[in-house]
Amino acid sequence: MGLRAENRKMVGKLVVVAAGMFAFGYALVPLYEHICEALGINILALGEKQVPGGSTARANTQVDRSRTITVEFDANARGPWMFKPAQASIRVHPGELATVMYEFQNVQDRKMAAQAIPSYAPRQASAHFNKLECFCFNQYVLEPGEKKQWPVAFVIDPRLPKDVTTITLSYTFFEVGGKVPAAPSARATGQENGG
Incomplete structure (x- = not known):
């Protein structure tokens, strides 16, 4: 048997092994779901299916309906x-x-890159304001005149102190890449050396 014949035989074996590995990997997902369902573990993997012994739509027990912020x-x-x-x-x-939208439009005649930084009032609210989705996580490039809407999805932790009834979420949106003018220096404002 020649070297070519051995190579063909090896390639054939490798193709069979690769196809078998793909089929096994493809079959793992439904197999995993059936095992979890049968054993009653990993209920989150059931998705939209009815949870055994429960109702289709469960209320979020983490919501504190006795308070409104x-x-x-x-x-x-x-x-x-x-x-x-x-x-x-x-x-x-x-x-x-909760989800709210922020609107943005680049009214300049040039492309720009920008990002937002959030701040909170009162300050102790920041530890209890959990953003699940926010445009402040990324920088964005907008074309001249381009308009966008970006969501902020958040949950306020029920452990928020009881005396906090109002939270202000404030964003400062600025251009990235050195196009923003620098803040005035102490010398320019006459405040240097107590001036």
Whole structure:
């Protein structure tokens, strides 16, 4: 048997092994779901299916319906563009998922890259304001005149101190890449050396 014949035989074996590995990997997902369902573990993998012994739609037991928090939205832009929340405020229960939209438009005649930084008032609210989705996690490039809407999905932790009834979420939107003018220095404002 020649070297070529041995190579063909080896390639044939490797193709069979690769096909078998693919089929095994493909079969693992339904196999895993059936095993978990039969054993009653990993109920989250059941997705939209009915959980054995439960109802189809379960209420979120983490929501504190005895309290209502007003969340106010603020937007500050450093640069010539439009940036604002779609609504000024909403009322939510701690533990309840809420989503608000922010609107942005690049009104310049050039492409720009920008990012937002959030801040909270009162300060102790920041530890209890959990953002699940936020445009502040990324930088964005917008073409001249381009408009965008970005969501902020959040949950307020039910452990928020009881005396906090209003939270202000404020974003400062600024251009990335050195196009933002620097803040005035102490010398330029006459405040150096007590001046």
